[in-house]
Amino acid sequence: MSPRALSCEEVIERLFDYLDRELDPQQAADIEWHLQRCHDCFTRAEFERRLRDRVAATGTVKAPPRLQQRIRTLLDRFDESGTRQ
Template sequence: MSDIKEIGCEEALRRLFEYLDRELDGARHAEMEQHLHTCRACYSRAEFERHLKGKLGAVGKEPAPPEFELRIKNLLRRF
């Protein structure tokens, strides 16, 4: 068995967004994963935040209007 340190809910919640943003180093990430495997409450919270973040990601993609696409095509042609 590995020697992953146990962390409590308070610490898990403090790290939550860095975990979801993939900013934790290997050991801290593993501690977080272990906690989420054993704590239903934190797991539910993490899943909620993960889905919300996924939905936000979709907000950054918006079909460019056709006339604007044409403007960019014309711009590229001039280079």
């Protein structure tokens, strides 16, 4: 599978598809090939990847103890009633 040369415009246009893993292996390889050779596009890709990672990290928040307790209580009730389904 030999990579196809893309222009910077083509790479930037598909950058989020690439970061979101929406491209097929050939398309992803084309982007990677370009990024390994183009400092400007690589810098942009790295910026968007860092921001994307920071957004992903907002999906982890300490669960409040009352929620943990609520779930234990719910499971206890199921245990007591012997209900599974």
